[in-house]
Amino acid sequence: MSNINRRTLIKSSLSAAIAGTAFSRAAFADAEPILLGVSGPLTGPNAQYGTQWKQGFDLALDEIQAAGGINGRKLAYTFEDSQSDPRQSVAIAQKFVSDPRIVLELGDFSSPASMAASPIYQRGGLVQFGFTNSHPDFTKGGDFMWSTSVSQADEQPLLARYAVKSLGLKKLAVLHLNTDWGRTSRDYFNNAAKEYGAEIVVTEGYIAEERDFRSTLVRVRDANPDGLVLISYYSDGALIARQARQVGLKQVICAASSVYSPKFLELGGDAVEDVHVGTRYFPEDPRPEVQKFIAGFKKKYNGLEPDAFNAYSYDAMNMAAAVVKIGGTDRKAIRDAFARVKDVPSVIFGTATFDVATRRVKGAMNAELVVRKGQFALWDGKPT
């Protein structure tokens, strides 16, 4: 153990020295890029999310490179496919830890894959920067675990306020993905909604592979709610909205920010009209980081609208760049730099600063959107 640390330290300080000389010559091409390791799904059932990560990373990297890179060196990443399988993510973790070129790791996607690898990163002294890891215990894995995933303790009360205070719903039916994310979110949502004075009349958890919700929706109907709350991803969220309308439920639907994707509109069609979504940003948001992100994304990907996962990965790469800028290429210094970065521009947080105690970022932005004429629009305060 101590062996690898010493070796890495020597090598990384060597490469730091090389970086210094490269910088003095101010030539991009001469210096080796600073390498980040990404562990995530490119194949298997979660492959779509890995693809979305890449889009966000690549856009951020283009901008970072255009701005002169990190102290004159390019930033680059190597993406290892884990299929979100813990057996593969631990092997990747060993690979990254023993590769002295890697200064920082990003990912994995699912909790089992990420948290199985955490002990290896912690002992190997390489930061595991999990930007979609909302599991409350993720950053408890050790002081090398940092996360910019929006804490559900932050996000769900915002959604509850939207549903209960703004929309005036009093009897809610909550449908949630039965995963660690969905369960945690549901609990925060239910507590917040009750505090705002609403009643939760029914909660239903469903597994990720579920496609048929008609019977679930009969249960929902019989509980007689005045609003449906979806703690879902965009594909299952769209399915539920469609089937809710098909079985004749006309109640207001509110959804968590994870459905915020052009795919939600495409898959849901007419059924997602008037669905309310609490999000962290929206296209007309005047904040410069949002405008830069959306314009850049559409330009790079032929007019494609970015979604929440694109934004997470874009932010994560920018955060990684900011951290490496302060911390250099020494792994321990990078860990310490996470505590020192201040006010990094971020699509999700406005500006992101880590809370050193939880190693998470607090204070996500909030936007109350609604689907109107097949587009996400800022909610105008009118009831639907």
Add this chain to the structure above:
Amino acid sequence: MSSWLDYTINGLIVGNVYALVAVGLALIFGVSRLINFAQGSIYLVGAYIGWVAVVQLHTPLPLTIIFVAVVAALVGVIIERFGLRPLQNSVRIAPLLATIGISFVLDQLVMLTFSPNPRALPSQLPDVRFQVGGGTIGPLDLLIAGVGISSALLLFVFLRYSKLGWAVRAASQDRDAAMQMGVDVNRVNQAVFGIAAALGGVSGLLVGMYYNQIDTAMSLQATLKGVVAEVVGGAGNVPGAVVGSLLLGLVESYGVAVFGTSYRNLFAFLLLVVVLVLRPNGLFASARQAPPEPLTGTFIAPSRPVRIPRWALAVAVAAFAILPLLPVSFYILQTLINAWLLGMLALSLTLVAGTIGQVSLGHAALLAIGAYTSALLSLTLSVPVGLAIVAGGLMSAALGTILISPSFRLRGHYVSIATLAIGEIVSLVILNWESVTRGPIGISGIPPLSLFGYDLISPNSVYWFSFAVMVVLALLQARLLGSHLGRSFRAIRDDDIAARAYGLSLNRYKSLAFIFGGFAAGVSGGIAAHLYSYINHETFNTQQSILALTVVILGGLGNVVGAIVGAVALVGLPEVFRIAAEYRILIYGIVLLLLVRFRPQGLLGTI
């Protein structure tokens, strides 16, 4: 009261959807006695071809259906000709593995061509809704029902009254006799695969339109539900498959009604187990029907195993034992640790599936039982980790054997399906039994491996520990195979009637095999839990069970060394292909197919 009408209608609607896949599976099973794991992939292909037709070519619906049917049929014929026909004289389990390999390849091809993002597949039918009970049904519901029922009827008539149908049935009853009577068996098989694939493709199209959503992950779920529905109705029985599907839909819907959404699949798989136990040939098997499996062991044909001299094995063990002392990277050690853990699981499965002939498709459940037992004991009761892992093994042996015992009276493919269901049930119980297992939140902060108070944290010590445990288990198993007990196991596998005639108690011996196998798998799961520090219900999933079976077949059924070689190969290959990034699972599938094609008895042969 009106709610119950709604639940009933919803159950029938979703049953309709299952029926489309189940009919194709039933047709193929009826003729080739093969569970076609590639049927879900053809369904996937059909959905994406449909997307191309609808969104890119703007074909009208009838043309879309014909287009999809033709292309899918073509895919089916190609699968039969190049994937399965070359295997018809090899062991009966080879085609099963081949269909798994084919499904990998097809799924990956679709994913690479169309990207894994879900797509909308707009329905081409007018959007009118009819009020039925509290909900509505649309024209697509009726079309799906129409296609399901009419195809089942057509097939029934075709099989019973047409000449080619007779040939199909003759070939399914006795291939050799049919050939002697001048039936071109290959032609028959080709026709059957073509028809089943066309059905599968069209069902993918219709289901995609129904949900307005297609994605590359839909194939495994379709296969699972289709298999359940088909077996409930009686494997190989086409109208039975339709009824089985509707029944499955109803049971799920009522399950949701009474207990809630998260129990839904639990009911599907419980239904399957109950039907298998009470009526092993399915609900609609007639008494006249020939038994679905040959009575004696042609399912697993013995072959001449490769003899490896003892000194070579000793050298190999020594080489792997000193490996951490050489300058190898921790990455390679970690990969080998994964291989040793999979090796333990494979040892367990090769005993159960290879030596005594109970091919299990739910083996990951044993891992999960061991892992949860060990994790919870060490976390909540502070049991020392070494002891907790042993306890995990014992729990897995006990609970696994009890759970599996109802399927002891089953044979051949039915054992596989029952174990598949039991595996799913275990995973769903873990998800729902929150007071003990912490449900979807999972168990975090599991203490690291330790032995006699010393923490095993460095990759070297974990490597040595897992390697040593695996070698000990392998030696025990080799000793077992050479003993009287091992010979009894094989006697039961090769001819259970003869074995019984000699006074062997089948159930007792099967239990013994599961106890030993369950222990090895439980230990493997226990070690994994302490290695990962976090587990939840998804850590040990169906893919693990399928992987374990692949390892065992690849290594040679019942072959102890083969199981370990297979584990190293199947953990190693995807890692070796890492440079191929997105293409690596595709390459892995192709390599698997080639291995099955040229070495169907496994690398080291069946013992």
